[in-house]
Amino acid sequence: MRSRIVMCMLVGAALLVSALLGPPAASARTLPDRADVPAEFGTDWHDPVTAAPPVARPEGRSCRVMLAEAQFRDFTPYRGSYAPPRGCGDRWSKVVLRLDGKVQGRQYDRLGYLHVGGVEILRASTPEPSPDGIEWSVEKDVTRYSDIFRGRQDVEMLIGNVVDDMYTGVLDVKVTLTFYAGRQAAVPDRVLTLADTGTGTTLTTPRNSERIVAEVYATGSGGGCEEFWYLTVAEPAPYSCRADRGPYREVQIKVDGRLAGIAAPFPNVWTGGWSNPFLWYVIPGPRAFDVKPIEYDLTPFAGLLNDGRPHRVEVSVVGLPEGQSGWSAPVNVLVWQDPHRARVTGGLTAHRVADLVNSSTYTPGSEHRVDTRAGHRLTVAGYVDTSHGRVTTTVSRTLGSTSAHRWTDGETTDALDATWTDDESVTVDGGGAVLTTRTDRTYTMNGATTIGADDRLRTVLTLGDRASAARTLDGRRTTWSRLDDTYTGDATYALNVPRDQRHAVGTTSERYRLYGSHGCYDRALTTVQGVLTEDADRC
Numbered sequence: 001m002r003s004r005i006v007m008c009m010l011v012g013a014a015l016l017v018s019a020l021l022g023p024p025a026a027s028a029r030t031l032p033d034r035a036d037v038p039a040e041f042g043t044d045w046h047d048p049v050t051a052a053p054p055v056a057r058p059e060g061r062s063c064r065v066m067l068a069e070a071q072f073r074d075f076t077p078y079r080g081s082y083a084p085p086r087g088c089g090d091r092w093s094k095v096v097l098r099l100d101g102k103v104q105g106r107q108y109d110r111l112g113y114l115h116v117g118g119v120e121i122l123r124a125s126t127p128e129p130s131p132d133g134i135e136w137s138v139e140k141d142v143t144r145y146s147d148i149f150r151g152r153q154d155v156e157m158l159i160g161n162v163v164d165d166m167y168t169g170v171l172d173v174k175v176t177l178t179f180y181a182g183r184q185a186a187v188p189d190r191v192l193t194l195a196d197t198g199t200g201t202t203l204t205t206p207r208n209s210e211r212i213v214a215e216v217y218a219t220g221s222g223g224g225c226e227e228f229w230y231l232t233v234a235e236p237a238p239y240s241c242r243a244d245r246g247p248y249r250e251v252q253i254k255v256d257g258r259l260a261g262i263a264a265p266f267p268n269v270w271t272g273g274w275s276n277p278f279l280w281y282v283i284p285g286p287r288a289f290d291v292k293p294i295e296y297d298l299t300p301f302a303g304l305l306n307d308g309r310p311h312r313v314e315v316s317v318v319g320l321p322e323g324q325s326g327w328s329a330p331v332n333v334l335v336w337q338d339p340h341r342a343r344v345t346g347g348l349t350a351h352r353v354a355d356l357v358n359s360s361t362y363t364p365g366s367e368h369r370v371d372t373r374a375g376h377r378l379t380v381a382g383y384v385d386t387s388h389g390r391v392t393t394t395v396s397r398t399l400g401s402t403s404a405h406r407w408t409d410g411e412t413t414d415a416l417d418a419t420w421t422d423d424e425s426v427t428v429d430g431g432g433a434v435l436t437t438r439t440d441r442t443y444t445m446n447g448a449t450t451i452g453a454d455d456r457l458r459t460v461l462t463l464g465d466r467a468s469a470a471r472t473l474d475g476r477r478t479t480w481s482r483l484d485d486t487y488t489g490d491a492t493y494a495l496n497v498p499r500d501q502r503h504a505v506g507t508t509s510e511r512y513r514l515y516g517s518h519g520c521y522d523r524a525l526t527t528v529q530g531v532l533t534e535d536a537d538r539c
Helices: 004-021 143-149 225-231 299-305
Strands: 062-072 078-082 092-103 111-116 119-125 134-141 153-159 171-181 190-193 201-203 209-216 250-255 258-263 294-297 311-318 331-337 345-353 357-363 367-386 389-408 413-430 433-451 456-473 476-494 505-516 519-528 531-537
Touching: 062 078, 062 111, 062 153, 092 119, 092 143, 111 143, 119 134, 119 143, 143 190, 153 171, 209 250, 209 299, 225 413, 250 299, 258 294, 258 345, 258 367, 258 389, 299 345, 299 367, 299 389, 311 331
Parallel strands: none
Antiparallel strands: 062 171, 078 153, 092 134, 092 171, 111 119, 111 153, 190 331, 201 311, 209 294, 209 331, 250 258, 250 311, 345 367, 357 367, 367 389, 389 413, 413 433, 433 456, 456 476, 476 505, 505 519, 519 531
8 A cells, every 4th residue: 555655745746736837828918019119118117027827726615814914114024913714614725825016116126025923935026116116916826834824823024125215115015815615735734943042943843743844945135245146256266256165055954963955046036136127127037026945855854853852953055155144044844744643753774975066266367267066965865664654765966056157357247157956856665655756957047247338238148947857656657847937138228327317228038838747838928128028828
């Protein structure tokens, strides 16, 4: 008989792929003729839009709850309370978060979070507004956090902002949760946060935990060089952003001081990134409005964690200069429990850590250049003895990074061509079945910013977020998917002049393709001078 944990992972995989692919594609939208596109940016442009699929919503009864409604002018958090919905039970087929925002005037991009019961359920940045004002929205499937939604909770939200004589944009947002009644989705039994002891952070899991997954919302931010960590250089290269070992970053999680997981951070570009807001006024970079957490399968450590005592769990960023801030990495822990046993025992059976490779080579000249190659590999394995037999989990993860950074004196030309890979395999062997999940992620960034003799700044940039995933049961593939989210932009404007004299022009596009065993989604967007000129479904 197949183990409960294998079946839960299979059901969860099918639901995940189906949700990602979303509803069937619609026909192409009616858009302005190219003749109606202005010669340059004006004081207003199309509201922000992304090519990513909407969250698929089930049919049937639903209930909506207002979670937060606030105007952010400074760094004062919104604090409120949450109560479960009435009329939809306490087990749901899906829970969908929706953020609606608006802002007008002048404002930087800002980064924010939303906590319910101390659990981070959303991390997102904001668009930069037009003088006339914009509105935007974000949807996210938050069904996995159902455990915290079943009781009353405190709510905290913050999008840190500055409003003064120059930066006038007030961020006006509201967030709702919509609950869909029906057959309960395969979700974690518990959602936990780490306890801060003053000397570190600890985790105490239920003693019958049989699967444990940590998620980390890791972002380099704060306006300093760590927001652009992929451009940092080591001595002796003459560049404005420095780091002791160069641009390699790796997000690690440790259990009781032992390395338990490694991951490549996603190279987020916020809506003021690469010194050119005209790249992002309509189409943001991938993940900018909905930061995806890094997931670490900690199930091999379940036998150690299930002793009822607190265990030290800490997240760190390799490559961050000592004593320097700039990274945020809040942690949630998702736990699946054995319903037929009060105590699940087990042990760690393998722990292999390869040497971290990180080489950065500086080549001086009229065009300075730094070439970086880095990588790391980790394999951990452990077992738990459950009510349905022994289950062994093996997690292997391999990271790789290559980049070529070129710039001139004064950084009037600044260019990067970089690729990050994060390949992961999780094998669960138990109950007479072997389930293997393999996910290969690739992130790319290729672009250049140039300041010409006429003091006009031009940025040409391509960003890629790609992944392939496959699951096999006893050697037979059961589900598979391919994701390719590609953004391209080319924008130019005049420096050191008032906003209305910038004579800015820009063309941006995004194509989001997701296909696999559960169908096809393919949407393409194009904008010119802030006017949406293409919105096509290609499946």
